[in-house]
Amino acid sequence: MPQVTLTVNGQQHTVEVEGRTLLVELLREKLGLTGTHVGCDTSQCGACVVHIDGVSVKSCTQLALQADGTSITTIEGLAAADGTLHPMQEAFREHHALQCGFCTPGMVMTAVDLVQSHPDGLTEKEIREGLEGNLCRCTGYHNIVKAIAAAHPLMHAEAAE
Amino acid sequence: MGFEGIGASVRRKEDVRFLSGKGNYTDDINRPGQLHAYIRRADRPHARIDAIDTAAAAKAPGVVRVFTGADIAAENIGGIPCGWQIHNKDGSPMAEPMHPVLAVGKVRHVGDPVAVVIADSRQAAKNAAELIEIDYTDLPAVANLTDAVAPGAPEVHDGVKGNLCYDWVIGDKAVVDGVFANAHRVVKLELTNNRLIPNAMEPRAAIGDFDTSSGDYTLYTTSQNPHVIRLLMGAFVLHIPENKLRVVAPDVGGGFGSKIYHYAEEAIVTWAAGRVRRPVKWTAERSESFMSDAHGRDHVSTAEMAIDKDGVFLGLRITTLANMGAYLSTFAPAVPTYLYATLLAGVYKTPVIYCNVKAVFTNTVPVDAYRGAGRPEATYLLERLVDAIAYDTAIDKIELRRRNFIPADAFPYQTPVALQYDSGDYQTTLKVALQNAGWESFEGRRAEAKRRGKLRGIGISTYLEACGIAPSAVVGSLGARAGLYEVANIRVHPTGSVTVFTGTHSHGQGHETTLAQLVVDQLGVPLDQVEVVHGDTAKIPFGMGTYGSRSLAVGGSAMVKAMDKIIAKGKKIAAHLLEASVQDIEFKDNTFTVAGTDRSKTLTDVSLAAYVPHNYPIEELEPGLDETAFYDPKNFTFPGGCHIAEVEIDPETGVVDMVNFTAVDDVGRVVNPMIVEGQVQGGVAQGIGQALFESAIYDPEGQLLSGSFMDYTMPRANDIPPLSVATENTMCTHNPLGSKGCGEVGAIGSPPAVINAVVDALKDYGVRHLEMPATAAKIWSIIQSAQPRLAAE
Numbered sequence A: 001m002p003q004v005t006l007t008v009n010g011q012q013h014t015v016e017v018e019g020r021t022l023l024v025e026l027l028r029e030k031l032g033l034t035g036t037h038v039g040c041d042t043s044q045c046g047a048c049v050v051h052i053d054g055v056s057v058k059s060c061t062q063l064a065l066q067a068d069g070t071s072i073t074t075i076e077g078l079a080a081a082d083g084t085l086h087p088m089q090e091a092f093r094e095h096h097a098l099q100c101g102f103c104t105p106g107m108v109m110t111a112v113d114l115v116q117s118h119p120d121g122l123t124e125k126e127i128r129e130g131l132e133g134n135l136c137r138c139t140g141y142h143n144i145v146k147a148i149a150a151a152h153p154l155m156h157a158e159a160a161e
Numbered sequence B: 001m002g003f004e005g006i007g008a009s010v011r012r013k014e015d016v017r018f019l020s021g022k023g024n025y026t027d028d029i030n031r032p033g034q035l036h037a038y039i040r041r042a043d044r045p046h047a048r049i050d051a052i053d054t055a056a057a058a059k060a061p062g063v064v065r066v067f068t069g070a071d072i073a074a075e076n077i078g079g080i081p082c083g084w085q086i087h088n089k090d091g092s093p094m095a096e097p098m099h100p101v102l103a104v105g106k107v108r109h110v111g112d113p114v115a116v117v118i119a120d121s122r123q124a125a126k127n128a129a130e131l132i133e134i135d136y137t138d139l140p141a142v143a144n145l146t147d148a149v150a151p152g153a154p155e156v157h158d159g160v161k162g163n164l165c166y167d168w169v170i171g172d173k174a175v176v177d178g179v180f181a182n183a184h185r186v187v188k189l190e191l192t193n194n195r196l197i198p199n200a201m202e203p204r205a206a207i208g209d210f211d212t213s214s215g216d217y218t219l220y221t222t223s224q225n226p227h228v229i230r231l232l233m234g235a236f237v238l239h240i241p242e243n244k245l246r247v248v249a250p251d252v253g254g255g256f257g258s259k260i261y262h263y264a265e266e267a268i269v270t271w272a273a274g275r276v277r278r279p280v281k282w283t284a285e286r287s288e289s290f291m292s293d294a295h296g297r298d299h300v301s302t303a304e305m306a307i308d309k310d311g312v313f314l315g316l317r318i319t320t321l322a323n324m325g326a327y328l329s330t331f332a333p334a335v336p337t338y339l340y341a342t343l344l345a346g347v348y349k350t351p352v353i354y355c356n357v358k359a360v361f362t363n364t365v366p367v368d369a370y371r372g373a374g375r376p377e378a379t380y381l382l383e384r385l386v387d388a389i390a391y392d393t394a395i396d397k398i399e400l401r402r403r404n405f406i407p408a409d410a411f412p413y414q415t416p417v418a419l420q421y422d423s424g425d426y427q428t429t430l431k432v433a434l435q436n437a438g439w440e441s442f443e444g445r446r447a448e449a450k451r452r453g454k455l456r457g458i459g460i461s462t463y464l465e466a467c468g469i470a471p472s473a474v475v476g477s478l479g480a481r482a483g484l485y486e487v488a489n490i491r492v493h494p495t496g497s498v499t500v501f502t503g504t505h506s507h508g509q510g511h512e513t514t515l516a517q518l519v520v521d522q523l524g525v526p527l528d529q530v531e532v533v534h535g536d537t538a539k540i541p542f543g544m545g546t547y548g549s550r551s552l553a554v555g556g557s558a559m560v561k562a563m564d565k566i567i568a569k570g571k572k573i574a575a576h577l578l579e580a581s582v583q584d585i586e587f588k589d590n591t592f593t594v595a596g597t598d599r600s601k602t603l604t605d606v607s608l609a610a611y612v613p614h615n616y617p618i619e620e621l622e623p624g625l626d627e628t629a630f631y632d633p634k635n636f637t638f639p640g641g642c643h644i645a646e647v648e649i650d651p652e653t654g655v656v657d658m659v660n661f662t663a664v665d666d667v668g669r670v671v672n673p674m675i676v677e678g679q680v681q682g683g684v685a686q687g688i689g690q691a692l693f694e695s696a697i698y699d700p701e702g703q704l705l706s707g708s709f710m711d712y713t714m715p716r717a718n719d720i721p722p723l724s725v726a727t728e729n730t731m732c733t734h735n736p737l738g739s740k741g742c743g744e745v746g747a748i749g750s751p752p753a754v755i756n757a758v759v760d761a762l763k764d765y766g767v768r769h770l771e772m773p774a775t776a777a778k779i780w781s782i783i784q785s786a787q788p789r790l791a792a793e
Helices: A023-030 A087-094 A104-116 A124-130 A142-160 B015-019 B069-073 B122-130 B145-149 B173-181 B226-238 B264-276 B286-292 B375-393 B397-404 B426-437 B439-451 B472-477 B511-523 B551-578 B603-611 B673-693 B745-761 B776-785
Strands: A003-008 A011-016 A049-052 A055-058 A071-073 B035-041 B047-053 B063-068 B113-119 B133-138 B164-170 B185-193 B205-210 B217-221 B245-248 B280-283 B299-307 B313-325 B352-361 B455-464 B486-492 B498-502 B530-533 B585-588 B591-594 B600-602 B626-631 B640-649 B656-666 B723-727
Touching: A011 A023, A023 A049, A049 A104, A055 A104, A087 A104, A087 A142, A087 B015, A104 A124, A104 A142, A104 B015, A124 A142, A142 B673, B035 B122, B035 B264, B035 B286, B047 B113, B063 B069, B063 B122, B063 B264, B113 B122, B113 B264, B145 B299, B145 B313, B145 B352, B173 B299, B173 B313, B173 B352, B185 B375, B205 B264, B217 B226, B217 B264, B226 B245, B226 B264, B264 B280, B299 B375, B375 B397, B375 B455, B375 B745, B397 B426, B397 B455, B426 B439, B426 B455, B426 B640, B426 B656, B426 B723, B439 B455, B439 B640, B455 B745, B486 B551, B486 B603, B498 B511, B498 B551, B511 B530, B511 B551, B551 B585, B551 B591, B551 B600, B551 B603, B551 B626, B591 B603, B600 B603, B640 B673, B640 B745, B656 B673, B656 B745, B673 B723, B673 B745
Parallel strands: A003 A071, B035 B280, B217 B245, B313 B352, B498 B530, B656 B723
Antiparallel strands: A003 A011, A049 A055, A049 A071, B035 B113, B047 B133, B063 B113, B164 B352, B185 B299, B205 B217, B205 B280, B299 B313, B455 B640, B486 B498, B486 B626, B585 B591, B591 B600, B640 B656
């Protein structure tokens, strides 16, 4: 079987995978990182979003082999080493932007990339459009949008320090 | 530590787990030696199975076993049971055909499970399942309601004539017909409640585990009610006694009703684990969810209201066809009867009501309760009919509603359809909603939109629903095959921290926080010293689970009763420690005090004495501080309120833009306002989804056309406006908390508000009614085919 070497949440792994193994299967089944979820089989729901070299990607749409040599961050790698939540995680908690929690990892990873790629600010409309690839069935999105808007200044203030 | 008790918007205890990727959902669980199941499903709606050849699959790499319906039929295994029996109007019981775990003889809907492959990986099982050869003879199929009841329609089940599951009535037809015969006017509306697919974001999953030393089975499953699954699967399907069967429902990623029911896959993995003596895991792919999770709604109705010259409602007459799908799911028969027709008074004092419901089998996925379950269908029918009355009579739609409201001083109010409402104030929720929505200034916004070439409309719904379905004796007399009480065990530990074991189940509702707040309130224990445990039959005494917005009203009330017992026992212990009379002991803020003195003992002093009973009234009192209560409510609870939707339609494209949504709901006492707002927002989004986007579509032959997220339109962030939600509460009078339930109000009140707004926006085009979902294509066609009345004038 072919091998893939990649860094996940700062730790390097070399793993044997089948050619057809999806990145999300590698993360969940080979590395035990079950925070990344699978909510569909058509790349519509976004529950599986992770960062590959800092960019949000649906990990169900990539083969594990395509991730060779990359650095991946999953929801498990977002908080600080001491457990301090990332400002986006904290904003989701503060604004009740999650209910069942299943879409949450993908939603948070998408939101982090969305905020990082819009340093000059995000309108409510831009946030809603930026969530085009992520489904949530519980919240009605209202509080997710609020949380992302609230996290924006905190994340950019932190980045400026 | 700030205020954490009832009424505080404390942040959720469960969130750090979910936000860090540390949730523990069923598919995250892996058991040692675990195998994987893949289910080969019917790819056609109705066919006779002539032969199944599993030889090639059985020899495929990694395959351990292949099972078919014949293997199941050879064992002492029952069909999937139905939990509610409805009787026909002639008193005979409903048709209740066998629902096999794996298809035997025939398949009856696309997605019907036919065979299961057990292999050492999911991929190996899936590959092998492709190698199973099934010889079918296709049979004529029927998918929609009107086709299924047409003369000569194909029969879904042999011997079930006319595909009729039951023909049920409520109310006196002769009396209602008499009222109609003498009425000033009758307003009639025919309408469809579109079929929906719940689509909780977590697909269903199940792991069966068999302990070869003890002979015990464990099922991990995505369930809203693990004890109910244990009862149904253990007693009726696999015949495993409760003491040998544990059901665990860990973190569950949304349910909305679809995870109440006992599904074949749960029985398959549990039984297969016993056969192969290794754990067996199954996780649905989303495509499987679409064709195997119970769907919701799917009614076709004719509604008529008799009115007097002032628009006062004199009588309501309804006939409804309700789709059951191919088999009866767990609560399916109750949904279009006791959860629908009994709600047809709504918030109105309509004196007489008659409703006839025919439940019909079709070659489609079973239909059961989906968020709201019957009440959204009743509300949509009523609130569309009221708007049609306003349209036909030119009476103002607000004034028409006010004129017919049950007044606030009329409670308890006996409706003509069995229910007795305990409390409510519909004029107030209406008044506040009109203010919050800016109803009075709407015409200005309509005119402004018109200048931009847009059609703006506003719609209202004043609704009522029923939650916490009970009491057990009453629902039993109506056909329920289970009790509908709830159970709480409160364990005060020796050093004063508390564990709550609740029979309710949280799959997004935040019970770990809300239920802990009840302990903060009643026992004065800080929130961080309260743990709420749910979802495991090995830990919880019993429970009926979470659906019908019952967790707080029923499960929370059970907690109050158990804590009452804790306090009563604690007083006896404190009296002993303080050398006082029990009658003189008061409990408040975590402390037992001799009334009128400063002599006191904390709950921790008392719990320590209870577990270390050195100085203890051991002759009269057992050690320990651990109490259980079963709470059986005296009545349903009756949340209600007012929803107002404002839409803007682009006449060039027909696209509906939801611009404003206002909800004012009466949910009784609110424990955590933040969580209540979240519940209402989520429900409203699902209601907007039903009204504008969502529809499960079968072709006439029974193929599911909307079988993925590419074909079934789920509301996305850009489809939902910012939501204004508020509560205006009257207390439930018969439970100790006063709470009514908030989980479903959003999905119940909103669809008619949205459609009423769309109809209002199209009023210049002569539109009196249109069916959900109000898609752009549908509206564009209406606009294209109708000459605006204004243009003609």
